[in-house]
Structures are given as C-alpha cells and as structure tokens.
Amino acid sequence: MRRCIVCSGEFFKEPLLIYKNMPSAAQNMPTQLEVTRDYGIDLELYQCSCCGLIQFAVEPVNYYKDVIRASSFGKTITDLRRKQYKDFIEKFNLYDKKILEIGCGQGEFLEILKEFNVKPFGIENKKELVDRGIRKNLNIVQGFIEGKENVIQNGKFDAFLSFNFLEHQPNPNGMLQGIHENLVDEGVGIITVPSFEYFIENDSFYEFIRDHIAYYTEETLTFLLQKNGFQIVEISRFNRDTISAYVKKRSRADLSKFQLNFNQLTEDINTYIDLLKKNDNKVAIWGASHQCFTILSAAELQGKIEYIIDSATFKQGKYSPATHIPIVSPEFYFTNKVQAIIVIAPGYSQEIIQIIKKHYNDDIKIAVIQSRTLEYIN
Structure with missing residues (x-):
C-alpha cells in the first residue's frame, strides 16, 4: 500500500487525477540524438486520507537533491527577495547572525543576502554549483540534509532559508529534522513552496510535473512543519503563487x-x-x-x-x-x-x-x- 510521504497515512483509494504521457522530468531535456529514447510517463496524483497532502505516487527525479535555477534573475524577483530578507532580518533581529540557505544552488540568493549585515552560508548537493559559488567568494559547502545525523559545517545556525526546495523532497520529515538539529535554540527560518491553493484558484493543471512530488497548501505545510519541531510564526501568500512561512524552532515549555x-x-x-x-x-x-x-x-x-x-x-x-x-x-x-x-x-x-x-x-x-x-x- 502506497503511503503519504509526510504522515505515512493511506491514500484515498482512487487517484485525484491521472495524466498520460507526461514529461518524466522538467530538466535534462533530450538533445536531437536523445529524443528517440525519451518517453513520457503516466502520473497519478493522490491525496493522503489522514493529513490531506496532495502528492504523486512516483519515485523522485534523479536530481532532486540539486537546485537548478536560472543563472540570473529579473529585477522583480531580486527586489522581492531583498524585501523579504529585510523583513525577516528585522523581525527576528538577525543582524550579524549566521543564516544558512538549504539548497542554495550556486549562491544566487546568497549574493543578495550579502548586502545585509548578516553572515550568509549555503549548502548545496551538486559539486559543480558549489564550486561556482566558491569562485564568487560565497561560503558554500557541499552536502544534502536527509536527517538529524547530518551535521553541517560552520553550524549551528541562527536562521535558515529554503526557497521552493521542499516540494521536490521524497523525505520532507528527514530534511526538516536535519535542519532543526543544525539550528541554535530559538532558531528561525523561512520556507517557501508553490501554493496549491493558487493552482486551485486558477485551475492550473499545467503546474503538475514529476519534479514536484508534493503540492502543499497552507494547512498541509503547517502540519508538516509542526510535526518536525517548528512553530509557525507567520504564514501567507508570497508573490501570489507561493506560500511563505516564517518558522521558529519549538522551545521547551517554561513551567x-x-x-x-x-x-x-x-x-x-x-x-x-x-x-x-x-x-x-x-x-x-x-x-x-x-x-x-x-x-x-x-x-x-x-x-x-x-x-x-x-x-x-x-x-x-x-x-x-x-x-x-x-x-x-x-x-x-x-x-x-x-x-x-x-x-x-x-x-x-x-x-x-x-x-x-x-x-x-x-x-x-x-x-x-x-x-x-x-x-x-x-
């Protein structure tokens, strides 16, 4: 029986949607020589009957640990990220504090973070991207967080950032538990994922792709974060189509x-x-x-x-x-x-x-x- 990647609950018996002959991945597009060996796959979208998470019942793409971004961003996204950083740093008084980006690619967003009076760090799985970031004098280490046992160099950290990375993960619990373990007490973070509410509002069937295993709503994202030791400080829609959550490491109650x-x-x-x-x-x-x-x-x-x-x-x-x-x-x-x-x-x-x-x-x-x-x- 296939089960939920978050709570291990059973799926509702019938899939919500079945799409035939869909792309097997959004990246690694075939060349002219490879098209004859490229085949579509059938995607079945299920919902957990316990926590409600919408998800594909498929194996992840082989590059789910890597962050793949355009090498440059337009003014809109850089201004939005800059505004988000400013608000986050001020809200939690993170000046001169260590902030870690999970899945930082070659450091595109870390370069923006360097504009602020903080200590930026990044972790990225793909060595090629790590090397590019290091050449830009960014403090990036190679690695991937799969559980509590993953100790990240330069830790522990005062805050973390995760931008549209969690929806790719087949084991989101392990990743969040690993992040939790590498934070100081009272550590905080920003997590963003694509908004499934936005998809529903716009009937955006074309947003489904195998790369994104899970499709979070504010409710299911909240459940996942709380299950793994984080309190929700604030959760809202960011740039219309993205959920942005400010979280705080749950602290021991003072009685x-x-x-x-x-x-x-x-x-x-x-x-x-x-x-x-x-x-x-x-x-x-x-x-x-x-x-x-x-x-x-x-x-x-x-x-x-x-x-x-x-x-x-x-x-x-x-x-x-x-x-x-x-x-x-x-x-x-x-x-x-x-x-x-x-x-x-x-x-x-x-x-x-x-x-x-x-x-x-x-x-x-x-x-x-x-x-x-x-x-x-x-």
Whole structure:
C-alpha cells in the first residue's frame, strides 16, 4: 500500500487525477540524438486520507537533491527577495547572525543576502554549483540534509532559508529534522513552496510535473512543519503563487511559575491548617474534585484532614486517591462536626460557600482555593 510521504497515512483509494504521457522530468531535456529514447510517463496524483497532502505516487527525479535555477534573475524577483530578507532580518533581529540557505544552488540568493549585515552560508548537493559559488567568494559547502545525523559545517545556525526546495523532497520529515538539529535554540527560518491553493484558484493543471512530488497548501505545510519541531510564526501568500512561512524552532515549555505556585500554595495551606490544629480545630475539605486530589497529595495533607465533603452520591463512601481521605455526604458534618472547611471546587465555590453559611454552624471557618491563592472567607 502506497503511503503519504509526510504522515505515512493511506491514500484515498482512487487517484485525484491521472495524466498520460507526461514529461518524466522538467530538466535534462533530450538533445536531437536523445529524443528517440525519451518517453513520457503516466502520473497519478493522490491525496493522503489522514493529513490531506496532495502528492504523486512516483519515485523522485534523479536530481532532486540539486537546485537548478536560472543563472540570473529579473529585477522583480531580486527586489522581492531583498524585501523579504529585510523583513525577516528585522523581525527576528538577525543582524550579524549566521543564516544558512538549504539548497542554495550556486549562491544566487546568497549574493543578495550579502548586502545585509548578516553572515550568509549555503549548502548545496551538486559539486559543480558549489564550486561556482566558491569562485564568487560565497561560503558554500557541499552536502544534502536527509536527517538529524547530518551535521553541517560552520553550524549551528541562527536562521535558515529554503526557497521552493521542499516540494521536490521524497523525505520532507528527514530534511526538516536535519535542519532543526543544525539550528541554535530559538532558531528561525523561512520556507517557501508553490501554493496549491493558487493552482486551485486558477485551475492550473499545467503546474503538475514529476519534479514536484508534493503540492502543499497552507494547512498541509503547517502540519508538516509542526510535526518536525517548528512553530509557525507567520504564514501567507508570497508573490501570489507561493506560500511563505516564517518558522521558529519549538522551545521547551517554561513551567517554572507552576513550581512557584506549587510551593507557595502548599505552604499557605499547611500554615493555615497547622494554625487551626494548634487551636484544636478540625478541618474538612469540600469538593472531591481532581483539583482537590492533586492539592491533597502536593501539600501532603493525609492525617491533617478529617474528611472530604461532596454532594455526588457516587463518590460518597470512597476515598481520595493516594491520600486515602474518606469522602462523605454534606449531612455527615452534623454528626462529625469540624471547625473549618476549605473549599476546593472550581466553578462551584460560591454556591458551596452559601450552603455552608446557610446550613452549618455560624462560627465555622471557611477558606477557598481560588486560582493561585488561599482566600479566607471568615
């Protein structure tokens, strides 16, 4: 069974399109002597039933690792690239930072990047193109990124660029994981691919070619990037027919404030209960909620709490997990009175406080846990 190059999901059973006698490649056009040996191929376009990616079920062309560009560009494309670089560098404060272009050809776009106050680098598979770039005093190394094991010379890099290269790749996950591995923490990048939305808007059947294995929409490109450790900072249409994504290497979540709250709240609860116990006051909890169970364990309240009150009959007669404090009905209080109740029932706190005030002893002490704090009602 043929599967998706991004998520390994199965294709929908029938192809979306079948084109007969299509060019086997866009490059390496046959000479007069070769035309008799040149044959078209049938192309079948499929869609992944899981992630939705549109793709050809074919082997890649034999030069998919190489970047083939015109040796010169018109003013329109150079001005667009210059504007894009300026925005990218300013947005992420990349001045004097190392920026790597993935699949840089002979360095056509690196020459534009040299105009800015950054440190441009490139990686290109084809030696002939690498040599041409080096002759132009560009910092280019020969290589191709297929996975995390590929360590790129001069790394790690602060940012990367990939211009209409990803759609050629039969293993986009491996390429992106390799890029990810060669970036500094918080590293950023630009990725562009042809826009399949643009093809749909213009019924552009002539855009299909074997060289482009995958046809990304903003949705499927986003999925691919997130799957491989990148956050989407910004994604939009560039020059009408191209998707441009600004990405950032996903960083580890900072939960240090959780620990601060853990320490403070558990200390406050224990201080309050210890003070009550010092005056021979018994303490109960109201609310056999998951929040309650976590707080009981975090604050190590086993042995300090008489019981947990809860109106849900299916909880009554049971015990709190881990701390093993009995769960009882609200009526249990009248035969086993306590002098203080701590309410731990987010969403129901005010309702419970009113029940306690109305039906329990007037002098009962009430406290409630609200978000980060222990609040004293009386």
